Amino acid sequence: DTGVSQDPRHKITKRGQNVTFRCDPISEHNRLYWYRQTLGQGPEFLTYFQNEAQLEKSRLLSDRFSAERPKGSFSTLEIQRTEQGDSAMYLCASSLDSLRGREGDEQFFGPGTRLTVL
């Protein structure tokens, strides 16, 4: 399977604990995005990487959140001191900056990590 993969698929944690999620993008894709989705809402942009550089962070991403993509391949999203409001589906997506213009910058999503904070 050459799609986007995420690990773990489910995570249950207690409030105050730290959690880390991993995303492996499609291998030739140079862009990687993190989103958060809650019930009844569309995905909300959190941050994105172009290769290993983190180019944009949403105001939604508090100081408790940090993301890395150290070698421009897989990425990790860490949440420190989790709160119940962090419970959500965390989605990763990747795309290829093909330099052919803005039309067609499709993103491909992984299956997500569902986080439950008790």
Add this chain to the structure above:
Amino acid sequence: RKEVEQDPGPFNVPEGATVAFNCTYSNSASQSFFWYRQDCRKEPKLLMSVYSSGNEDGRFTAQLNRASQYISLLIRDSKLSDSATYLCVVNNFNKFYFGSGTKLNVKP
């Protein structure tokens, strides 16, 4: 104001019906546009990109109206398998904004 707004529905239609969804966006400088489909408890999957000239893929037609800042999706001859949530997506300088989605239920 939200970047992208959609009617949440649900749209309940019989098989074979034609159904249309609209979506409005707030940033006139938005660069690219998409429709994604999301099944319950699954990840979003690209349905189609929306090109300036409009585009068609089988039973699906997408159109873009930059002057009025809206995007539409038309589904003809609805199938039971079309039941899902349809997400409108707008790209603003590599930040992708999703609408809340429009739920479609196709009934036999």
